[in-house]
Amino acid sequence: MKQAEIKRLFVLEFYGTMAAYKAARKNDYCKVQLEWSCFIDGLCRDGVISQTQYNSATF
Structure with a gap:
């Protein structure tokens, strides 16, 4: 799975749209980062x- 696919899956699963993701990130950056960390850890x-993908997965 490519980095772009991982990011797209995260946004769709947690926020539905990129706009909703950006709004959530603006409101509570630390919460979004924790969700991202838990998401890639689960994958x-x-x-x-x-x-290796886990170690280099950044958003």
Whole structure:
């Protein structure tokens, strides 16, 4: 799974739209970062992404 796909999946799953994601990030950046961290951790634990992808996953 490519980085862009991971980001798109995160936005769709948690916020539905990029606009909603940006608004949430503006309102509570730390909360969004925690959700992102938990999301990519889950993908790695489930074997969807590799440890290398996990280590380089930034948003």
